[in-house]
Amino acid sequence: MKDEGDHMTDQKPFVDIRHAQKSYGTLEVLKDINLQVQKGQIVAIIGPSGSGKSTLLRAINDLDPLTGGEVWLEDKQINKNLPHRQYEKHINLVRQEIGMVFQHFNLFPHLTVRGNVTLAPKMLKGLSDVEANTLAEAQLDKVGMLERIDYYPSQLSGGQKQRVAIARALAMNPKVMLFDEATSALDPELVEEVNLVMKKLAEEHMTMIIVTHEMSFAESVCDRVLFMDQGVVVEEGPPEVMFRNPTSDRTKEFLRKHLAGQHP
Amino acid sequence: MGLDFTVIPQYLDIVLWGALWTILITLGAATVSFIGGMFLAVIALYAPLLVRLPFRAFAFLFMGTPLLLQLFLIYFGLVQVGIDVPAVMAGIIGLGLHFAVYNSELFQTGILAVDKGQVEAARTVGLSRMQALRKVVVPQAVRDVIPPIGNNMISLLKDSALVSVIGVSELTLSAQRAIGSTYRPFEFYVLVAVIYYIINLFMEAVQRRVERRVQASR
Ligand SMILES: Nc1ncnc2c1ncn2[C@@H]1O[C@H](COP(=O)(O)OP(=O)(O)O)[C@@H](O)[C@H]1O
Ligand SMILES: [Mg+2]
Numbered sequence: 001m002k003d004e005g006d007h008m009t010d011q012k013p014f015v016d017i018r019h020a021q022k023s024y025g026t027l028e029v030l031k032d033i034n035l036q037v038q039k040g041q042i043v044a045i046i047g048p049s050g051s052g053k054s055t056l057l058r059a060i061n062d063l064d065p066l067t068g069g070e071v072w073l074e075d076k077q078i079n080k081n082l083p084h085r086q087y088e089k090h091i092n093l094v095r096q097e098i099g100m101v102f103q104h105f106n107l108f109p110h111l112t113v114r115g116n117v118t119l120a121p122k123m124l125k126g127l128s129d130v131e132a133n134t135l136a137e138a139q140l141d142k143v144g145m146l147e148r149i150d151y152y153p154s155q156l157s158g159g160q161k162q163r164v165a166i167a168r169a170l171a172m173n174p175k176v177m178l179f180d181e182a183t184s185a186l187d188p189e190l191v192e193e194v195n196l197v198m199k200k201l202a203e204e205h206m207t208m209i210i211v212t213h214e215m216s217f218a219e220s221v222c223d224r225v226l227f228m229d230q231g232v233v234v235e236e237g238p239p240e241v242m243f244r245n246p247t248s249d250r251t252k253e254f255l256r257k258h259l260a261g262q263h264p
Numbered sequence: 265m266g267l268d269f270t271v272i273p274q275y276l277d278i279v280l281w282g283a284l285w286t287i288l289i290t291l292g293a294a295t296v297s298f299i300g301g302m303f304l305a306v307i308a309l310y311a312p313l314l315v316r317l318p319f320r321a322f323a324f325l326f327m328g329t330p331l332l333l334q335l336f337l338i339y340f341g342l343v344q345v346g347i348d349v350p351a352v353m354a355g356i357i358g359l360g361l362h363f364a365v366y367n368s369e370l371f372q373t374g375i376l377a378v379d380k381g382q383v384e385a386a387r388t389v390g391l392s393r394m395q396a397l398r399k400v401v402v403p404q405a406v407r408d409v410i411p412p413i414g415n416n417m418i419s420l421l422k423d424s425a426l427v428s429v430i431g432v433s434e435l436t437l438s439a440q441r442a443i444g445s446t447y448r449p450f451e452f453y454v455l456v457a458v459i460y461y462i463i464n465l466f467m468e469a470v471q472r473r474v475e476r477r478v479q480a481s482r
Contacts, residue, residue, distance in 0.1 A: 061388060063384055063387070063388065088392060088393070092387075092390050092391070092392050093390065095387065095388055095389065095390040096389065096390035098388075099388075099389075100385075100388040102381060102384070102385065104381055106379075106381040106382060106384060106385035107385070108382065108385070108386075108400055108404075109404065109481055109482055110400075110403045110404050110407055110478075110481040111481070119389070119391075119399060119400075120389035120390055120391060123391065123395060123399065124389075124390050124391070152480040152481050154480060154481070154482055155480065165385075168389065169388075169389070172389055172390065
């Protein structure tokens, strides 16, 4: 699983963020961020609240467009300059290739689990009801939610909702998956079931960028860890170095506080 | 002279035909008000200013003037410019547009109340703005405003009596016709009140049923 991604510099990056810059008015939230992720690599982004982790993640699929810099997926620039209509078309296609999982699940409450998973494949890939069903069943089986296929989201626990949200993203057969604190809103006893699904994806070599507060999870699945603070990447490296022997004082301070917070 | 309800059976068919027209007009106008209301809501929230303004003027006109006047305008007024609308149609259109404006306000509130994360999730899987609106936002907005829309539809039923002024033999006007031959206003108005009330109960039952059905989808 850990394939020394840092040293694969000979390979062209799969996701390539170059000089990302984002401002809200005078508030600069991302300051010249660079991040290269190889195909099949798993990168964790950690850092204090407000440091810009979500903003960076959401820049990748253009939910929060950057004010400067470039985002590339394979050989396509995501945030390229196009007339409005063309850009909408372009971005809708790009987004099909990028799965995203939110802290608060954002399942569609008016649709069943099946409806949630089949909506986009039916609308965007022209799948028939039968094809979409087969697809939904396979994805839900993968996240262990097949038996709840006809439930509504309101009838599920948080962990189950998040697993369905992952299946919904996977149903579009994305090239990369983005997780924004996927387990932060869950009761502690429900975290593990979601972590297991994410580990399974890791074993299948899904390219993933994971914003997380769970250091032990990050350590066990990630190839690389980025520590962000105040809009900059303070330090990055393999998890064993980042968690055991970080260089930066800010990283040490963050980890110390964080670990103290986790075991009160 | 005392009350004599035995006159009713002889005129019952006239009154029941009237009731049927009332139901038809109410259903027709409710449909217009629902589709028109959603259309107006989407325009009000998303259309560019130049499109929005004329519709806003239209909404203002329909909210700020009596329904009676609107019915006269559609039925008697439009003939002058060569548009001859049959009375029943004029009634359905007038009532429907009038309530479309009120429904539009509700739909707008409903649409704005849908969690922003819903659109984000829809856009994230690749849906366009319109697709997200149609498949994700609008269904939830509709679900959430069923109770107040239901109240509007009951007002619509009651206001359908106004259509009698342009000569549609709906419930109220048929009763007046029966009264014209029998001089028994009390008996027939009570009968008509009871019929309105029954239709009303029926509409409330439908509304409750729909609300129960969407309960799980919250
Ligand atoms: N829409 C917005 N308008 C203004 N400031 C924002 C907006 N979204 C985020 N921010 C600010 O950007 C900074 C980074 O936010 P975020 O990326 O959510 O941090 P994190 O995910 O690391 O907690 C915060 O200071 C936040 O207040
Ligand atoms: Mg965040």
